[in-house]
Amino acid sequence: MTDKIRTDEVxxxxxxxxxxxxxxxxxxxxxxxxxxxxxxxxxxxxxxxKMLRQKNTYIEIAEKTGAxxxxxxxxxxxxxxxxxxxxxxxxxLAKAKNK
Numbered sequence: 001m002t003d004k005i006r007t008d009e010v011x012x013x014x015x016x017x018x019x020x021x022x023x024x025x026x027x028x029x030x031x032x033x034x035x036x037x038x039x040x041x042x043x044x045x046x047x048x049x050k051m052l053r054q055k056n057t058y059i060e061i062a063e064k065t066g067a068x069x070x071x072x073x074x075x076x077x078x079x080x081x082x083x084x085x086x087x088x089x090x091x092x093l094a095k096a097k098n099k
Contacts, residue, residue, distance in 0.1 A: 048075045049086045 020026050030039055044065050051061045058072050067075075079086055 045071065045075050046086075048072050049079055050090065052076055052079055053086075053090060 017029070020029055034042070044067050047065050048061055048067050048071060051064065052072070052075060056064075058069055061067060061072050062069060
């Protein structure tokens, strides 16, 4: 994991996020802290990652999400060479869904 993002400011942000209790609080906080376009871009990347893990093609992903092939490729690179953050979350979501 890169030390570039391990700053006091990022720690404070993550600590703030960890205080949120429910979906409504998440919406309120993230709508204040991000622009609509930033939030939509982040959620688009998450959808791209899910679809890549489901073995969808770049064309299918681009058509469904509107993501560019450059974005899809960037997300794919994170999935293959990143810190396994996406896969950690996907596994937790699958576990929660099966409860």
